[in-house]
Amino acid sequence: MIPYGRQSVDQADIDAVVDVLKSDWLTQGPTLERFENAMAERCEAGFGVAVCNATAALHIACLAAGLGPGDWLWTSPNTFLASANCGRYCGADVDFVDIDPLTWNLDTAALARKLDAAEFAGRLPKVLVAVAFSGQSCDMHAIGELARRYGFVVIEDASHAVGARYAGRPVGCGEFADMTVFSFHPVKIVTTGEGGLVLTNRPELAEHLRRLRSHGMTRDAAQMDEASHGPWYYQQIELGFNYRLTDLQAALGLSQLNKLDAFLARRRELAARYQTLLADLPLSLPTSQPGAESAWHLYVVRLQTERLALSHRQVFEGLRAAGIGVNVHYIPVHLQPYYRELGFKAGDFPEAEAYYAQAISLPLYPAMTDAQQDEVVDQLRRLLGETARAAN
Template identity: 60%
Template sequence: MIPYGHQSLDESDIDAVADVLRSDWLTQGPMAPRFGRAVADYCGAAHGVAMSSATAGLHLACLALGLGPGERLWSSPISFVASANCGRYCGAEVDFVDVEPASGNLSIDALERKLELAEQQGRLPKVLVTVHFAGQPVDLAGIDRLRVQYGFKLIEDAAHALGAGFADSRIGDCRYSDATVFSFHPVKPITSGEGGVLTTNDPELAAQVGRLLCHGISRDPALMQGESDGPWYYQQIELGYNYRMSDIQAALGLSQLQRLDQFVARRRALAERYERLLAGLPLTPLARLPGRQSGWHLYVVRLDAGAGITRRQLFEAMRAAGIGVQVHYIPIHLQPYYRDQGFAEGDLPGAEAFYQSVLTLPLYPELSEAQQDEVVEALRQALA
């Protein structure tokens, strides 16, 4: 089976992990802070905090921005459920903004219309989580214009987008946002096994996130009530969580980060080759929008109307041929949990139509051209 995504590891990654295993620290040592700093430096942000997952990063970003009960978080329905769940973890209401059919990214026009109505109703969001779907950045300048006008906080869910860029800005530099969150799951641009990093230019937000991921505990005397009892002393300043990244994971992430640009270049070359090979088939790749440099986490196509085959038939034919295609994503608002919150089919027609036609093809740095040819030949046979 050719998978839709796969980690790319070499001996330098194994050596980096082995060095930690031979060291005095497996967790809470120097490697996790070093990894967070390295990701921030790569992106051009002032601060980077490593943690156990991107989901943890989204949750902590929401907490640090003060999201709570009676407030609202908006996000894209075309994403993994974590992009919305982070709001529910804080007790906030969650709502969704429809997407652009051509890219799968949040629609600025839909966002502007929804904000105008929400202002009239007194129900503006406190936080917007925008998703860089498949690695292609959303229109950050358009969102920033609305953020200034309506006063919401912005979190970039960049789980797909490490190595991507918008205009002359690298995703993760937080030029347009309060925080950006990256994922290091094995199918992502680089991996730490599991893990996440939050970048921000706000030192207070970074410091609070750093406390929240470690139970809300601080050893800083300036934050304590009363005097310290001694060098061993700590206090729990606020209610936090155990969202720490181990030094083992961070060492792998640091090693992988050295090859990120190489990985993204290979993904881009394979994506451009797909476009040439798929010409003439009833499949439409996601639009490549001006001023945006994709990280090419996923290669997603849409099955054209009138193709003579359903998306399910195509999916099953490809799986039967040994091609591990996937679908990204089932719209979040149609999940049973969110249906129970009052959402229903027809609420977000753009996202629902997008879901009905999309198929993710294999894309990862070690995918060979021969394997890519096999993928395309299987598509040709299924579509014939």
């Protein structure tokens, strides 16, 4: 089976982890700080705060933004559950903005219309989670302008977009979002096994994020409500969590970061090959918006189902049966039972639902060979060629 994605771990990565195993620090130590600083430097950001996964990163980013009961978080329905769930963890209400039919990212025109109506109704969002789907940023310039006009916090969920660029700057630089979240899950661009990170340029947010990831504790006497009892003393000054990333994971992340440019180059090469090899098939291929350079975490195509005799599911299962490990990203979040119980229903976000009915993620990862990619294309061509002929 050719998987849709997989990690690339080499001996240098293994040696980096072993070095930490032989050191005095296994949990939070100097390697973690080096990893945070390296990510911040790579992305031209002020501060990095690493945590155990990107869901935790989204959660504490929302808390640091002051999100709570009575507030609204908006995001895209075409995303993983965590982009919406982070708002619910804070006790906030969640709503969605439909996607652009070309980029499959949050539609800024739809966002502008919804904000105008929400202002009239007194229900403006406190936080917008802008998802960089498949590795490509949303129209962050337009989102930033709307944020300044309507006064909401922008968190870019760039879980797919380590190494991506927008408007000539690295994603995560802080020019277009208050906070940016990355994921280091094994199928993402670089991995720490599991892991996530929040980038920000605001020192008070970074301090708050660090406190939230570690039980809400501080050793800073200026933040305490009484004099220190001694060098051992700490206080819990708010409710926090154990969301810490370990030095073991940070060592893997640092080693992986050394290979980021090579990973990105191969992903972009494979994406370009797909664009050429699939051009004549009954598919809608991914498009790039001006100024955005994708990290190509995913390569998603949409079946032009009106030209095919087989259904979306039949094509998917036909590829799986042929040893091609395709996947679907994503089931629209508002159609999940939990969110339907909150009042959402089919038809609420028609672009996201139309996308879901046609989308298939094809294999794409740095170690994928040209021969494996050719096999993916051959099997897809065989299936779609047969169905297209049958449809005629």
